Amino acid sequence: MFDIFEGDFKVQEETNISQAVVSRLPRYFRYLGDLKDEGVERISSHELSVRMNVTASQIRQDFNHFGGFGQQGYGYNVTYLYDEIAKILGLDKKHNLIIVGAGNLGQALANYMNFEKRGFIIKALFDRNTELHGKVLRGGIKIYPMEELENFIRENDIDIAVLTLPKAGALECSSKLVDNGIKAIWNFAHTDLDVPGDVAVENVHLSDSLMKLSYNEKKRFDKE
Amino acid sequence: MFDIFEGDFKVQEETNISQAVVSRLPRYFRYLGDLKDEGVERISSHELSVRMNVTASQIRQDFNHFGGFGQQGYGYNVTYLYDEIAKILGLDKKHNLIIVGAGNLGQALANYMNFEKRGFIIKALFDRNTELHGKVLRGGIKIYPMEELENFIRENDIDIAVLTLPKAGALECSSKLVDNGIKAIWNFAHTDLDVPGDVAVENVHLSDSLMKLSYNEKKRFDKE
DNA sequence: CTACATTTGTGTAATTATTGACAGTTGTTT
DNA sequence: AAACAACTGTCAATAATTACACAAATGTAG
Numbered sequence: 307m308f309d310i311f312e313g314d315f316k317v318q319e320e321t322n323i324s325q326a327v328v329s330r331l332p333r334y335f336r337y338l339g340d341l342k343d344e345g346v347e348r349i350s351s352h353e354l355s356v357r358m359n360v361t362a363s364q365i366r367q368d369f370n371h372f373g374g375f376g377q378q379g380y381g382y383n384v385t386y387l388y389d390e391i392a393k394i395l396g397l398d399k400k401h402n403l404i405i406v407g408a409g410n411l412g413q414a415l416a417n418y419m420n421f422e423k424r425g426f427i428i429k430a431l432f433d434r435n436t437e438l439h440g441k442v443l444r445g446g447i448k449i450y451p452m453e454e455l456e457n458f459i460r461e462n463d464i465d466i467a468v469l470t471l472p473k474a475g476a477l478e479c480s481s482k483l484v485d486n487g488i489k490a491i492w493n494f495a496h497t498d499l500d501v502p503g504d505v506a507v508e509n510v511h512l513s514d515s516l517m518k519l520s521y522n523e524k525k526r527f528d529k530e
Numbered sequence: 531m532f533d534i535f536e537g538d539f540k541v542q543e544e545t546n547i548s549q550a551v552v553s554r555l556p557r558y559f560r561y562l563g564d565l566k567d568e569g570v571e572r573i574s575s576h577e578l579s580v581r582m583n584v585t586a587s588q589i590r591q592d593f594n595h596f597g598g599f600g601q602q603g604y605g606y607n608v609t610y611l612y613d614e615i616a617k618i619l620g621l622d623k624k625h626n627l628i629i630v631g632a633g634n635l636g637q638a639l640a641n642y643m644n645f646e647k648r649g650f651i652i653k654a655l656f657d658r659n660t661e662l663h664g665k666v667l668r669g670g671i672k673i674y675p676m677e678e679l680e681n682f683i684r685e686n687d688i689d690i691a692v693l694t695l696p697k698a699g700a701l702e703c704s705s706k707l708v709d710n711g712i713k714a715i716w717n718f719a720h721t722d723l724d725v726p727g728d729v730a731v732e733n734v735h736l737s738d739s740l741m742k743l744s745y746n747e748k749k750r751f752d753k754e
Numbered sequence: 755c756t757a758c759a760t761t762t763g764t765g766t767a768a769t770t771a772t773t774g775a776c777a778g779t780t781g782t783t784t
Numbered sequence: 785a786a787a788c789a790a791c792t793g794t795c796a797a798t799a800a801t802t803a804c805a806c807a808a809a810t811g812t813a814g
Contacts, residue, residue: 517648548770603790
């Protein structure tokens with residue numbers, strides 16, 4: 307009788323993890339990957355807390371949001387935990403990406419691609435600059451004109467769009483992407499987007515990040 | 531008599547602003563820049579809150595951490611507030627940067643450079659790849675061999691280092707940077723750094739960010 | 755097989771962050 | 785020039801996040 311309520315509650319909770327927790331998951335995943343590479347089979351929240359410089363309590367609490375992955379008296383099995391977090395993060399499935407804006411950053415991301423190892427496949431770039439059209443980057447990724455964007459999305463099962471455009475075009479472009487069914491935008495444009503609630507946006511505002519660094523550098527200087 | 535205590539307290543507080551607040555400053559700065567461009571002279575916390583989609587209370591409280599920039603019954607003078615936030619973020623001074631690691635990302639950042647407008651001047655890149663040595667990028671920025679790193683830092687008043695290296699070399703490199711007096715590291719390497727407390731580090735873990743996006747996309751999908 | 759050290763999951767406390775409320779000040783209108 | 789509306793700075797309340805503490809479970813050593 308109580309179990310039913312508990313169950314319902316859990317499910318509801320699972321869809322409502324705070325971003326504070328979510329932000330930490332990739333870092334856990336990274337450290338667990340390292341442990342795997344080192345051949346470590348099991349690890350306790352305490353050991354991990356020392357490595358990662360966080361509290362063991364936070365680690366246990368974070369993992370518990372998704373159900374218990376550990377065992378009392380034993381700890382966590384590294385490979386199992388690694389795989390589970392991968393699933394939570396959606397890394398067990400392939401994602402098809404397009405990059406909109408083939409400037410320095412767009413091309414760098416296309417060439418960079420450690421992401422492919424994790425199942426994020428870049429299918430194409432798009433740009434309005436006609437000089438770039440037809441250019442082929444590493445791995446045969448091609449730059450297309452903007453006009454082909456809509457068709458490409460529909461025909462290639464694209465779910466994530468990377469926005470590496472100047473501020474001006476970004477907003478307009480984001481609505482076009484959304485209209486064509488994109489459900490996730492990785493936004494490098496120097497502006498905030500305004501999209502429906504069912505579209506995920508992850509902002510990478512490099513300038514903001516650099517300013518934060520500048521503040522923190524200054525602060526430490528001021529202290530002396 | 532009381533003023534003295536109040537004063538002391540303020541100063542102490544000023545050096546201890548939470549990162550939650552600091553993270554919001556660049557965004558305020560961005561919106562204030564837009565307002566300036568639009569020719570808006572004054573703005574209330576309420577108006578700004580609508581634009582930025584945050585609470586007016588948070589805006590007032592945030593600004594108050596650094597002393598009051600507004601006036602009761604009037605609001606905030608856009609230009610004044612913009613300039614004050616610039617000062618807080620250390621944008622009133624020039625910063626000399628070097629980029630360590632002249633791969634795709636390093637070169638893209640060097641070429642990209644809207645940062646120069648804000649006083650972040652890239653002075654040079656460094657890489658171990660001999661094929662790149664001597665290559666000149668936009669604005670005359672040159673790629674040097676790693677061996678010249680230490681001298682260059684000392685002779686060119688560098689305060690910020692941008693780390694765009696693969697994971698393996700990043701840790702070793704960061705200690706070298708710190709040893710030569712770097713006080714701020716913008717870390718794009720796929721690993722956490724271990725530096726003394728007086729060195730500011732700002733991490734830009736692109737993979738982490740992408741995984742977060744993947745989680746949030748998945749979550750929205752799960753809901754239906 | 756028993757005693758003990760280890761470790762998770764979880765309820766609770768403490769801390770931090772955000773929001774609400776309002777006194778006091780300023781600008782504006784009549 | 786008085787009355788009123790708009791607005792900040794700040795105190796208090798609420799909400800969210802993090803840390804603590806311990807019962808229950810497991811592995812290990814003697």
